[in-house]
Amino acid sequence: MSFDTLTGIAPVIILLVALLAASIKILREYERGVVFTLGRFTSVKGPGLIILIPGIQQMVRVDLRVVTMDVPSQDVISRDNVSVKVNAVVYFRVVDPQRAIIAVENFLMATGQLAQTTLRAVLGKHELDEMLTERDRLNLDVQKILDAQTDAWGIKVANVEIKHVDIDESMIRAIARQAEAERERRAKVIHAEGEKQAAVALLEAAQMLAVEPAAMQLRYLQTLTQVAGDRTSTVIFPVPGNLLDGLFKQAMAGKPPAAEP
Known part of the structure; x- marks a missing residue:
């Protein structure tokens, strides 16, 4: 073969x-190819070796792995009119x-925008205390709403986690005062x-001492024992109440009548 032929x-x-x-x-194991023939959808192929007709068929790669998307901080006004930032x-x-496809x-941008709006809508229906204490339930509510709306796009939302709830400094002080008041209330109760x-x-x-009079005497002796053990010079002499009542009545009976003016 001559040089001109090779050329x-x-x-x-x-x-x-x-x-x-x-x-x-x-295509890798976690990839799929959406094939279009002359602009019309043909099939989904992969993984492995894929043969296309150049100029006639086109393929769009789709990653099937789990995507981790960070939702930016959203300004949310809670049901009790508290402004917070949530991401x-x-x-x-x-x-x-x-x-x-x-x-x-x-689908990435659409899912991200939908996540932002859903996060604001769901958290705006709850009070601040619920955002801080019932985060698992709020995560589940947002996940269910996102999963239902992205199902038409072929997207499965596996989980949603609220990371931070940023509160204004003045509101933090108010919460601290509320917690202190709550502790005082519990202490009083x-x-x-x-x-x-x-x-x-x-x-x-x-009632038990009234049933058995001797028990009162034993209680008196026990009290004397405790006082004697304290090395004090105090002398305790119990006086029955009925005796004092009798003396008071006698004193009132023997009182001379008041002088007439």
Whole structure:
């Protein structure tokens, strides 16, 4: 084969190699290819070796792995009119490559924008205390709403996690005062419950002592023992109440009548 012949067929060989390279595609295990023939959807192929007709067929790669999307901080006004900044993270993946490419222009951007609006809408229906204490329930509510709305795009939202709830400094001080007041209220309630229980115990003890008079004498002797053990010079002499009543009545009976003016 002469040099002129090789020179003549070289462009043809180069063209064939270029066409072969353009027609062969390799998809990884986590990738799928949405194939269009003359602009019309044909099939979803992959993974492995894919052969396309150059110039007639086109392929769009779709990643099936879980996507971690950070939702920027959103200004939310709670139901009790408290302004907070909330950010979250969304975990989702493509389950239907055909709908993810055909039904929406850019499923990543669409899912991100929908996550922002849904986060503001859901949290705006709850009070600040619920945002701080019931975060798991709020995560589940946002996840269910996102999953229902992105199902038409072939997207499965696996999880939504609220990361931070930023509160103004003045509101933090107000929450601290509220917590302090709550602790004081609990302390007063506990103290009142203790007084109530002590009163009930004293009433039961008095009823038991009234049934057996000798028990009162034993209680008196026990009190004397405790006082004597303290090395004090105090002398305790119990006087029955009925004796004092009798003396008072006698004193009132023997009182001389008042002088007439």
